[in-house]
Each structure stands twice: as C-alpha cells, then as structure tokens.
Amino acid sequence: MNSSISSSDAAARPDGPLWRRFAVTLVAGAAAVLALALAAIFLIDPYDTGRSPFFSQAGVRALAPATGNASRGRDPAFDAMIAGNSRIQLISPERLKAATGLDFVQMSVPGSGPREQLALIDWFLGHRRAPVKALLVSIDESWCTADPALPSERPFPFWLYAASRLDYARGLLRWEVLEEVPPRLSHLLGMSAERLRPDGYWDYDAEYTQKGDKAAAAHRQEMRARPYANAQRYDRDPAEGTRSFPAAERLGTLAAALPGDAVLILVVPPLYINALPPEGTEQAFRLRACTAALAESARKGHARTALIDWRTDRPETRDPARFFDRVHYRQPVARAMEADIADAFRRVR
Numbered sequence: 001m002n003s004s005i006s007s008s009d010a011a012a013r014p015d016g017p018l019w020r021r022f023a024v025t026l027v028a029g030a031a032a033v034l035a036l037a038l039a040a041i042f043l044i045d046p047y048d049t050g051r052s053p054f055f056s057q058a059g060v061r062a063l064a065p066a067t068g069n070a071s072r073g074r075d076p077a078f079d080a081m082i083a084g085n086s087r088i089q090l091i092s093p094e095r096l097k098a099a100t101g102l103d104f105v106q107m108s109v110p111g112s113g114p115r116e117q118l119a120l121i122d123w124f125l126g127h128r129r130a131p132v133k134a135l136l137v138s139i140d141e142s143w144c145t146a147d148p149a150l151p152s153e154r155p156f157p158f159w160l161y162a163a164s165r166l167d168y169a170r171g172l173l174r175w176e177v178l179e180e181v182p183p184r185l186s187h188l189l190g191m192s193a194e195r196l197r198p199d200g201y202w203d204y205d206a207e208y209t210q211k212g213d214k215a216a217a218a219h220r221q222e223m224r225a226r227p228y229a230n231a232q233r234y235d236r237d238p239a240e241g242t243r244s245f246p247a248a249e250r251l252g253t254l255a256a257a258l259p260g261d262a263v264l265i266l267v268v269p270p271l272y273i274n275a276l277p278p279e280g281t282e283q284a285f286r287l288r289a290c291t292a293a294l295a296e297s298a299r300k301g302h303a304r305t306a307l308i309d310w311r312t313d314r315p316e317t318r319d320p321a322r323f324f325d326r327v328h329y330r331q332p333v334a335r336a337m338e339a340d341i342a343d344a345f346r347r348v349r
Contacts, residue, residue, distance in 0.1 A: 041172050044188075046180035047160060050074050050127070051168065059195040061183045065109045068196045069120055070160050074127035075198060078105040081124045083117045084138025086110040086204075087269040087327055090334040091136070091341070093199040099342035102133050106200035113142035114247040115150035116158075121254060123161045131259040134345060137251070138267050144290035148246040205331045208324060219325040226274050233280035243289050248297040255301030263304050263349050265341055266295060270310040270333060273318045275326035287311065306344035310337060 045052035048060045048071035060071045073081075080102040082091055093104035107120050117137070125132060145151070159171025171177075186192035213219065255264055268291055277283035295307045310333075316322055322333050 038169060038172060041177060041181060042169060044181055044184055046177055046184040047071060055188050057188055059187055061194050062196045066156055067160060069107045072105055072198060072200050073107055073120060073124040076129050078103045079132060080104040080134035082106045082108060082136045083121050084108045085112045087140055088138035088267060089202055090205060091338060093201055095338050096341065100345050111154040113150060113152060115152055116156045118250055119158055119161045132262050134263040136265045136267060138269055139294050140269055143247045143294060144245055146244050150247055213324060223272050223274060223320055223323060223326050228277050228281055228283060231281040237285035238282055245290050245293045248293040251294055252297035252301040255298040255305060258302050263345050264298055264302050265344050266298060266307045268309040268311045270317050270329055272323045272326040273313060276313060304348045306348045308340045308344055
C-alpha cells in the first residue's frame with residue numbers, strides 16, 4: 001500500500017511546476033489582454049468625454065441622456081444649462097434663446113435626483129471655456145430628502161462624470177461600454193453622420209401625440225385620484241424647526257461657485273391640482289419648508305438667484321388637458337413656464 005502511494009506521488013511531482021507556470025502564464029496573459037483592451041477603449045473615448053489625447057472629434061450617436069450628456073455638456077457652444085429630470089425636459093433651449101439671447105443646453109435626465117443633477121452641473125461648469133451665463137435648476141420633491149447621501153432612485157453612470165481618471169477607467173469595464181466602441185469608431189472615421197441632438201431637447205408632447213399615449217387610460221385614472229383627500233389638517237407645521245434638507249447646503253455651495261454675473265434660476269415644476277398637497281397638510285408644510293430652504297441657501301451663495309414656483313393652484317394646473325399625468329405637463333404649460341423664466345432672467349441679470 002505504502003509503496004503504491006509513494007509511486008503515485010513520485011509520478012505527479014514533476015507536473016506540479018508545469019501547471020503552476022501554465023496558470024501564471026494564463027493569468028498574466030488575460031491581464032495583459034484586459035489592460036490592452038481597456039487602453040484602447042480609453043483612447044477611443046466611446047462617450048466623447050474629451051479624455052482621449054488622440055481623438056477629439058466631438059459627437060456620439062443618439063444616446064440616453066445619462067450617457068449622451070457627457071458629450072453634450074462639454075460643447076463650448078453653450079453658455080447656459082438646464083438641469084433636472086423629465087419634469088423640466090419640455091423647456092425648450094431654442095425658445096429660451098429667443099427670449100434671453102443665451103445658448104441653453106438641456107441636460108435633464110429622466111428619473112434623476114439632486115445627486116445626479118449636481119454631478120452633471122459640475123461636469124458642465126468644469127468644461128466652460130468662457131464664464132457660464134445662466135443655470136436653470138429644477139427643484140422637485142427629490143430635493144427634499146432628509147438623507148445626506150442624496151440617494152439615487154435609478155442607476156446612473158457617475159463614473160462617466162468622475163474627476164478621477166482612475167474611477168473613469170474602472171467604469172469602462174462594462175459590456176455596454178464595449179458596445180459603444182463601433183459606433184464611435186464609425187463617427188471618428190467619417191463613416192456615420194449620425195449625431196445626438198446637440199442641445200438635448202426632446203419634445204415628448206409631440207412624440208406622444210403622434211404615436212399615441214398607450215398609458216393614457218392609466219394616466220387619466222391617476223390624475224383623478226386625490227391622494228391627500230383625507231390627510232390631516234394642521235393650523236401650523238407639526239414639524240416646524242425640525243426639518244432637514246441636506247440638498248440645500250449642496251445647492252448653496254454650487255451657487256457660491258458661480259461667476260458673479262451669472263444668473264441662477266430655480267424652477268419648482270407644476271403638479272396637476274389633485275396631486276398638490278392641500279394647505280394645512282403635513283405634506284404641504286414640508287414642501288413649502290423645503291422650497292424656502294433651497295431658495296435661501298442659493299441666495300446666500302449667489303445674489304443673482306430667482307425662484308419660480310409652479311407647484312401652486314393656478315388655472316393651468318386645474319386643466320387636465322394640459323397634463324399627460326399628474327407630474328408631466330404639455331406644451332402650453334411649458335411655454336407659460338418659459339415666459340416666467342425669461343422674465344426672471346431679465347429681472348435679476
């Protein structure tokens with residue numbers, strides 16, 4: 001028995017070093033291939049972030065706003081920016097230019113909150129060759145979180161907008177990034193003229209009207225609902241003096257960093273009347289305190305700040321024909337908001 005085991009050990013022993021060398025070679029080879037692939041992707045710069053020293057030709061194919069804004073946000077043609085989510089998407093850069101003379105870029109991202117929007121604002125401001133002239137920020141309920149981390153509700157490519165090249169390089173290790181390499185190469189080689197809309201505007205009103213809103217019945221039912229019908233009423237804020245809005249401090253820091261001549265416009269997007277918390281409810285007190293905290297912090301940091309609050313009971317918010325659902329309005333409301341934005345710009349510039 002012992003003789004048999006000893007014979008087997010003796011027979012296996014010479015193969016040990018061979019397997020170790022094979023394993024080391026395999027791992028080293030895989031690491032080298034991965035490093036070369038990562039270097040190639042970095043140089044090709046699939047999202048046109050401007051980080052590649054070799055390919056500086058601007059433009060990418062039509063991408064979702066979360067990734068397409070990396071290219072759009074560094075375009076020197078723009079001196080003003082619109083930040084927010086789908087609730088500010090219908091504000092038109094072209095119409096604002098006609099009213100203010102400024103070149104706005106729409107960098108709103110559906111489903112985003114303050115953390116994503118602040119990252120995009122940093123990206124836009126960090127790529128200006130001339131001082132920014134105006135910044136329009138949509139402040140909805142997502143800015144009223146009490147969580148200092150400003151948690152995201154949806155995935156967002158923060159790595160794409162990171163200041164650290166190492167964080168950016170780590171983010172490139174994704175399958176969806178690899179898929180963007182061929183379209184970017186086609187663009188760089190002049191084989192594809194397709195490019196995303198430079199100013200970022202998306203008229204969902206026209207698109208839904210043309211294609212038909214498949215969720216129209218669900219939206220109408222949602223708009224008829226009165227979520228605060230039975231909410232308790234108070235004579236005064238039951239949580240007065242205890243509320244915390246960490247996003248206000250972040251907004252104040254941003255405002256203080258703006259050039260003195262720039263205009264900061266805060267827009268509170270409208271809600272359909274049935275979704276608007278009635279006066280005296282805890283929800284109404286909270287939203288009012290949040291808006292006041294955000295506006296006060298911004299004004300402390302930057303004197304040329306204006307607040308436009310459309311979360312009020314007004315004729316436009318009582319007309320169901322002017323909304324797709326309880327939070328998304330149509331073109332007539334967007335045009336009325338743009339008139340208010342232009343007035344505010346002229347007032348504080």
